[in-house]
Amino acid sequence: MSLSHAILGLLSIQSMSGYDLKHLAFEQTIAHFWQADQAQIYRTLDKMAEAGWISSQLEIQHERPNRKIYSLTDTGRAELERWLGTEQPLPVYREAFLVQLFFAEQLPRDVILDQIERHIAGHQARLLTYENIPLPKLDNAAMERREIFWRLTLDLGIALEKTYLAWLETCKKVIGDVSVT
Amino acid sequence: MSLSHAILGLLSIQSMSGYDLKHLAFEQTIAHFWQADQAQIYRTLDKMAEAGWISSQLEIQHERPNRKIYSLTDTGRAELERWLGTEQPLPVYREAFLVQLFFAEQLPRDVILDQIERHIAGHQARLLTYENIPLPKLDNAAMERREIFWRLTLDLGIALEKTYLAWLETCKKVIGDVSVT
DNA sequence: GTATACTATCTGTAAAGTCATATATGGATA
DNA sequence: TATCCATATATGACTTTACAGATAGTATAC
Numbered sequence: 001m002s003l004s005h006a007i008l009g010l011l012s013i014q015s016m017s018g019y020d021l022k023h024l025a026f027e028q029t030i031a032h033f034w035q036a037d038q039a040q041i042y043r044t045l046d047k048m049a050e051a052g053w054i055s056s057q058l059e060i061q062h063e064r065p066n067r068k069i070y071s072l073t074d075t076g077r078a079e080l081e082r083w084l085g086t087e088q089p090l091p092v093y094r095e096a097f098l099v100q101l102f103f104a105e106q107l108p109r110d111v112i113l114d115q116i117e118r119h120i121a122g123h124q125a126r127l128l129t130y131e132n133i134p135l136p137k138l139d140n141a142a143m144e145r146r147e148i149f150w151r152l153t154l155d156l157g158i159a160l161e162k163t164y165l166a167w168l169e170t171c172k173k174v175i176g177d178v179s180v181t
Numbered sequence: 182m183s184l185s186h187a188i189l190g191l192l193s194i195q196s197m198s199g200y201d202l203k204h205l206a207f208e209q210t211i212a213h214f215w216q217a218d219q220a221q222i223y224r225t226l227d228k229m230a231e232a233g234w235i236s237s238q239l240e241i242q243h244e245r246p247n248r249k250i251y252s253l254t255d256t257g258r259a260e261l262e263r264w265l266g267t268e269q270p271l272p273v274y275r276e277a278f279l280v281q282l283f284f285a286e287q288l289p290r291d292v293i294l295d296q297i298e299r300h301i302a303g304h305q306a307r308l309l310t311y312e313n314i315p316l317p318k319l320d321n322a323a324m325e326r327r328e329i330f331w332r333l334t335l336d337l338g339i340a341l342e343k344t345y346l347a348w349l350e351t352c353k354k355v356i357g358d359v360s361v362t
Numbered sequence: 363g364t365a366t367a368c369t370a371t372c373t374g375t376a377a378a379g380t381c382a383t384a385t386a387t388g389g390a391t392a
Numbered sequence: 393t394a395t396c397c398a399t400a401t402a403t404g405a406c407t408t409t410a411c412a413g414a415t416a417g418t419a420t421a422c
Contacts, residue, residue, distance in 0.1 A: 102214070
């Protein structure tokens with residue numbers, strides 16, 4: 001269960017609630033390499049608390065529902081450090097759109113081109129989101145040590161989106177040229 | 182359930198057994214964008230047969246265990262055609278190594294560099310595998326129509342691996358330069 | 363002769379991820 | 393006044409994926 005280790009990492013930076021984890025962390029900060037479902041986050045927090053990796057403190061709010069703020073325990077911090085050094089497998093690729101394209105021979109050209117346009121729009125939106133994340137560039141001398149690692153992961157996200165977009169443009173061109181419709 | 186649609190596509194090219202699907206199709210042909218577990222393939226085939234998308238014929242072998250050869254039914258072919266035109270979501274990124282790198286601040290430099298070396302080796306191996314797949318290049322006039330689509334998906338796989346590798350080299354350089362160990 | 367590997371299908375079990383919805387409060391909008 | 397949205401946590405039900413092993417015959421290597 002590697003979601004729990006992502007949560008350990010996030011809580012090692014700052015204690016927060018399940019809601020924050022979803023809306024600030026998984027949707028804003030690390031969305032480009034780890035996405036998590038809200039229900040899964042809450043259930044994983046329960047398990048982690050049971051395992052003694054994190055503890056929670058109820059924060060009473062008056063104008064809003066109460067929050068459960070989770071913090072790392074010593075056990076949790078040790079588990080994070082252990083896990084950070086473990087060997088992780090290469091990512092598994094599983095992309096339905098590529099399945100469609102692989103068998104697109106059986107499809108009218110316009111349908112394929114529509115799909116491609118949609119994916120171009122989607123990847124452009126992602127790229128824009130990533131490029132708007134305010135992190136200093138690598139050549140910045142005033143960079144904090146931790147920001148180097150954050151920037152590196154973000155740079156990969158940006159590079160991958162650019163690779164996708166360049167490839168999608170090639171697809172558009174190639175498929176537009178295919179004589180048989 | 183999108184594995185079943187990948188299987189529909191594969192069987193639309195050629196009838197085959199679950200074993201062939203695993204060892205020829207999922208491990209050789211479309212491994213760069215869809216990987217499937219053997220147990221999952223067999224169970225999905227059962228469900229697809231129940232749904233009437235495919236039918237099987239027992240092939241008696243004498244020197245080896247018998248095989249169940251699956252073929253598309255008309256229903257299955259219709260379902261494939263329908264699905265090929267549906268909108269598919271952008272891929273979900275979930276890569277444990279990037280989680281590790283994001284929080285690598287807490288790790289000694291040598292450990293990070295080891296991880297990076299391992300990933301370089303892994304991606305180089307993948308790249309080599311992809312480059313050895315015998316498919317004509319896009320500029321080849323003698324290319325079959327279906328091969329255009331196969332080549333396009335393969336080209337993305339190759340481009341992504343190259344992007345990873347270039348980025349990993351940057352990581353190596355940047356982290357090697359970080360003054361604090 | 364024994365161990366290992368390949369072909370071939372199938373089952374048990376668990377973990378991981380998805381989708382919908384329930385509950386509750388307060389504020390903004392129509 | 394009703395509806396929607398944001399905050400906040402939680403549960404039910406399901407699908408998808410992963411990992412390990414059972415079964416069983418043949419072939420190959422040592």
